[in-house]
Amino acid sequence: MIYxxxxxxxxxxxxxxLINSLPSSNHSNYKLIIVNNSSDDTEINSLRNQCVQIIxxxxxxxxxxxCNLGIKYIYQxxxxxxxxxxxxxxxxxxNSLATAQIFFDSHSExxxxxxxxxxxxxxxxxxxxxxxxATGVIFSQDMLTNTDIDYITxxxxxxCSLIINLGNFSEIPLFDPAYFLYYEDFDFCRRYAQQGYLxxxxxxxxxxxxxxxxxxxxxxxxxxxxxxxxLLTLEKYTNKxxxxxxxxxxxxxxxxxxxxxxQMALGKINGVLIYLRRYPHQS
Numbered sequence: 001m002i003y004x005x006x007x008x009x010x011x012x013x014x015x016x017x018l019i020n021s022l023p024s025s026n027h028s029n030y031k032l033i034i035v036n037n038s039s040d041d042t043e044i045n046s047l048r049n050q051c052v053q054i055i056x057x058x059x060x061x062x063x064x065x066x067c068n069l070g071i072k073y074i075y076q077x078x079x080x081x082x083x084x085x086x087x088x089x090x091x092x093x094x095n096s097l098a099t100a101q102i103f104f105d106s107h108s109e110x111x112x113x114x115x116x117x118x119x120x121x122x123x124x125x126x127x128x129x130x131x132x133x134a135t136g137v138i139f140s141q142d143m144l145t146n147t148d149i150d151y152i153t154x155x156x157x158x159x160c161s162l163i164i165n166l167g168n169f170s171e172i173p174l175f176d177p178a179y180f181l182y183y184e185d186f187d188f189c190r191r192y193a194q195q196g197y198l199x200x201x202x203x204x205x206x207x208x209x210x211x212x213x214x215x216x217x218x219x220x221x222x223x224x225x226x227x228x229x230x231l232l233t234l235e236k237y238t239n240k241x242x243x244x245x246x247x248x249x250x251x252x253x254x255x256x257x258x259x260x261x262x263q264m265a266l267g268k269i270n271g272v273l274i275y276l277r278r279y280p281h282q283s
Contacts, residue, residue, distance in 0.1 A: 002082045002101065004032040005070040007063055011088040012043045014210075019047060021091035023098075030097060033073060035066040063159065064175030064184035071164070071174060080167040087160040089210045090117070096205040103204050104165065107150060111168040111197035112189055114157025116144055116206045125209055128201040129156035129186065136234050136242040138186055144203040151202040155193070159185030161207045168197065181222075183229035190237060220267040227271025232278075247272070 004022070008015060019032065032052045036044050037060045048054050055069055067085055074081050082104055096115075107113075117126040128143035143152045162185055164173055173192060175184045189199045227250060234243045250272060258265035 001078055002030045002084055002097065002104075003070075003074045003078070004030060004084045004086055005035070005067060005074065006032070006086050006088050007035050007037055007066040007070075008041065008044055008088055009037045009060065010041055012041060012047065014089045015044070015047060018086065018088060018091045019052065021093075022051075029101065033070045035070045037061060037066050062180035064179045064181075064188075065177050067159075067184075068174045068177070071172065075166065075172045078166070083164040083166060085159060085162045085164070086207060087209060090160055090207045093118075093206045093208060096207065099205040100163075103150070103202065104163075108165065108168070109198055110151065110200050111165050112157060112192060112199045113151070113163040113165070114154075114199075114201040115161040115163070116201065116203040117158060117161050117209050118206055120208055120210060125211055126158045126160065126201075127203070128152060128154040129158065129189075131155040131186070131190070131237070133238050134242070136238045136246050138183075138230075138233070143201060150204060151200040153198065153200045155199070156186045156189035157199060157201050159188075160209050162188075178232060179229050181225040181229065183226070183233045187233060187236065220263050220270075223264055223267030224270040224274070227268045228274045229271075231272065231275040 006015065006018065015034065022030065022032065030051065034044065034047065034052065034054045036054055036056045038044075039056060039059060044054060053073075055073060057066055057069060061069075071083060074083055084100070100115075114126070114128070116124065119125050124142045124145065126140050127145070129138070129140045131138050138156075140158070143154060166173075173188070176187050176191070179187060193199050231243070231247060231250075234246055250268060254265045254268040254272070257268070
């Protein structure tokens with residue numbers, strides 16, 4: 001059974017497109033779990049049907065913790081399930097579900113899998129992620145265009161389309177609650193890769209994603225959370241020198257940016273301040 005898991009934050013109209021991209025028949029092969037992070041968005045209840053389950057968070061608890069609610073729910077239902085985390089502003093390509101089921105049956109060795117992700121114009125938005133610990137650079141690149149192999153191992157895959165093979169895990173796999181938004185997918189992949197679980201990306205099935213159609217609604221909050229999460233990630237996966245250099249560059253860039261784009265600069269500065277307030281309390 002494949003359980004699609006998505007997080008709603010005032011995105012009911014986008015979720016309708018996702019639901020419509022799922023097969024209208026064979027409901028026994030999948031379920032869609034929606035974790036609602038916008039408690040006053042009552043319109044979301046109209047999407048409930050025989051294969052759509054809605055879990056209401058009491059408040060906006062962020063992407064990772066909302067996913068954790070859904071993962072725990074699915075784990076209780078089926079410890080051998082495939083969990084396909086997908087953004088509400090993404091939707092499946094034709095026949096992706098059937099192809100994915102065949103893929104998972106053939107590659108049970110994979111524990112965390114990312115699908116290739118396209119923009120609506122057909123460009124590759126994500127095709128695999130890499131990480132350079134010595135410099136703190138986290139980046140994505142198209143690893144798949146010039147190959148026909150089923151998958152390529154990589155350092156991380158995007159939470160826009162991230163699949164978890166629950167049956168491979170000795171304990172329930174969860175996102176780090178220290179992340180509110182951004183980089184929680186990177187941390188999830190690196191943390192479990194360090195425990196020996198295999199992370200890979202495939203182009204055998206794909207999704208379409210409208211980049212930043214949700215997070216760009218508020219640039220200040222986007223940059224606040226992404227800056228904090230990036231600094232937290234550097235703390236966990238690089239050394240002190242890289243942390244200090246990257247932190248100094250972020251602060252300097254924020255002040256340079258302030259006269260031109262003050263909202264963006266303030267977002268970055270607030271992200272830095274949140275991190276610095278947290279940092280001394282860490283053991």
